[in-house]
Amino acid sequence: MVDQTHRVVAVSYLNTKPLLYGLLRNPISERLQLDLAIPSECARRLVDGQADIALVPVAVLPELPHYEIISDYCIGANGAVATVGIYGDVPLEEMTHLYLDHHSRTSVMLARLLLAEYWQHEVTFLDARDGYIDDIGGSIGGLVIGDRSIGLDRRFAYIYDLGTAWKDHTGLPFVFAAWVTTRELSPEFVADFNAALREGLAHLPQLQYLLPSPSPDFNLAHYFTHHIDYDLDGDKRQALDRFLSYVSAEMAIGR
Numbered sequence: 001m002v003d004q005t006h007r008v009v010a011v012s013y014l015n016t017k018p019l020l021y022g023l024l025r026n027p028i029s030e031r032l033q034l035d036l037a038i039p040s041e042c043a044r045r046l047v048d049g050q051a052d053i054a055l056v057p058v059a060v061l062p063e064l065p066h067y068e069i070i071s072d073y074c075i076g077a078n079g080a081v082a083t084v085g086i087y088g089d090v091p092l093e094e095m096t097h098l099y100l101d102h103h104s105r106t107s108v109m110l111a112r113l114l115l116a117e118y119w120q121h122e123v124t125f126l127d128a129r130d131g132y133i134d135d136i137g138g139s140i141g142g143l144v145i146g147d148r149s150i151g152l153d154r155r156f157a158y159i160y161d162l163g164t165a166w167k168d169h170t171g172l173p174f175v176f177a178a179w180v181t182t183r184e185l186s187p188e189f190v191a192d193f194n195a196a197l198r199e200g201l202a203h204l205p206q207l208q209y210l211l212p213s214p215s216p217d218f219n220l221a222h223y224f225t226h227h228i229d230y231d232l233d234g235d236k237r238q239a240l241d242r243f244l245s246y247v248s249a250e251m252a253i254g255r
């Protein structure tokens with residue numbers, strides 16, 4: 001039997017490049033139709049059946065009637081993640097409004113959870129659209145994720161890293177996105193897929209020579225090795241369960 005090709009969509013941010021590098025330099029790439037998109041779009045395509053496998057924001061998982069996490073690798077962090085934060089001109093307790101990044105599904109829910117449980121500070125949430133970062137200021141803060149957050153530390157006086165806040169709140173690392181399928185995949189394919197991702201992560205030092213530096217004082221190699229934590233280990237699975245119970249409870253009351 002000829003192997004089917006699978007439609008794969010992955011996050012278009014820098015933190016995913018090591019995983020993509022692994023997939024692309026492996027023969028498995030011939031069995032993949034690969035596309036890249038912002039995280040909220042990756043989620044939409046998996047939910048709508050337009051992708052078979054996706055690197056999806058984990059907050060979308062409770063919306064899927066059937067799914068399987070097919071990889072031991074993820075986009076996670078154990079403490080400061082560096083690219084998921086609330087930014088503003090004033091301290092959090094003085095923020096009255098907060099833009100929620102439309103690229104995100106997970107961090108939007110994580111910000112809500114942390115504001116309710118950890119910071120215990122109420123704000124009015126604002127829907128974001130392209131360009132919203134320019135509207136952050138005064139008592140209006142903004143959640144910004146991914147590559148667009150790089151360099152914002154020079155623009156805003158206050159930054160709250162959500163990886164750090166979650167770790168302080170729970171003592172756990174965190175999973176932002178995981179490789180998920182809604183199909184039945186063969187164990188051989190899943191094993192090959194995982195092996196390819198592992199190879200990509202083994203080539204982090206080479207990747208810094210291939211990728212452009214997004215900002216002069218942003219060290220990509222350091223970001224890949226000290227902020228993004230790619231292993232979906234037991235502590236991250238525990239964190240995922242805890243986070244998903246919050247998301248499911250919020251879904252149940254229509255939020």
Ligand SMILES: C=C(O[C@@H]1C=C(C(=O)O)C=C[C@H]1O)C(=O)O
Pocket residue numbers: 011013015039040056057058075081083084103104105106107108145146147176177
């Ligand atoms: C750590 C990050 O995690 C991202 C955050 C996501 C979200 O908030 O929905 C989804 C995918 C991840 O790529 C980042 O991109 O900065």
